[in-house]
Amino acid sequence: MRINWYGILLLTGIASGFVSATLLGASCKIKRQTLAYTAFLNLLCVLVFSFMEVFYLSAGKLYGMSGLGGALGLMIGTIASVYIHNDHHKELFSSWVVSAPLMYAVAKTACLYAGCCSGSFFGLPIQPVVSLAFLLIYIISLIVFIRSQEKSKAAYMAMLLAFVMRIVLDFFHDSHHGHLVSREQIMVLVAGGIAFILFLLRKKLPKPR
């Protein structure tokens, strides 16, 4: 049987993010039960929403996995877990948000292997550039997470940097050619807008138990 490296790299990306988030959570003394349930729910949400985005945007004609759908699933799973468990909610939220760029960075190498999400960044293929950029975001936000007492800062920084990077790097994708603003950018803007509204309303939202 020929090995499908695309699938393996994709799963490695998801696994690396989960390991990172769980280790960060454990370092903040989050209970093992909370970590396990959060990982379980997030795995489900990432796979389901990642698949559903491609499936629904193609009106049921295509099957595949999408990074943006996965990010949406991760946010839904993490926010649900924050409200379910009364256990270091800021640390729990931040550990997953900070780890998301790592997931994306590793998963993008699968695209390089498969040749999808193609584009050119000053003569270089766009996929490794995206990978490196998101790896950098992960490292920066990880340093902030480890050094800062206020873990939410790392999460907000990771979200902001990922949002900007995702919009900017999309201009170099082949799918962007011929469009002033691509469908991807619109979706990232919508997701960023929702995240920003949640950020503004964070003190008015119900507190975790």
Place this chain on the structure above:
Amino acid sequence: MSNYYGSDWKCPKCGTLNNMGNFCAECGEPKPAPLVAPMYQQQQAPLYQEPVIPMEEELVKPNNKGANILCIISLLCMYLVPIINFVIFAIVDMIEGHESEVTDTVFLIGFGLGTIAVIAAYILMIIARVRYKKSTFAEVLMWIYIVQTVIAVILAVITIVACFGMLYQCSRGMV
């Protein structure tokens, strides 16, 4: 009531009950002196009684009603909603035909609702497990969901790794 300590008393000599005065109405025996120590103990007992501390099991005794409601809703979301969706889709498919836009739309809506219901089922199970730790129903449900998730993930991994079609789909569907 007949005793030495109340207003009425029982004669210790002849056993006459309900004497009210200081002497027995039957034999004239004087009323016995009240037993101070037992009376004191009886009156003061509540003051010295140690508070009853419930055992740990009693403190965390589950409200099974709440857990059961969550688990039943979770089960309905997990299995009933997808079945209803499938039945509706099958009926529409029979009426409208396989290629109809209506059938496609019903399938997409049903698939989306079914998927959201499944996620809601997992979330409800987790809430039941976290809030009602001793609920057996929630624990059994958790293991059922874990087993079915593990099977689903193994199947998905096999499909992703082995199916070369994914490579083709990536170039069309990955974003």
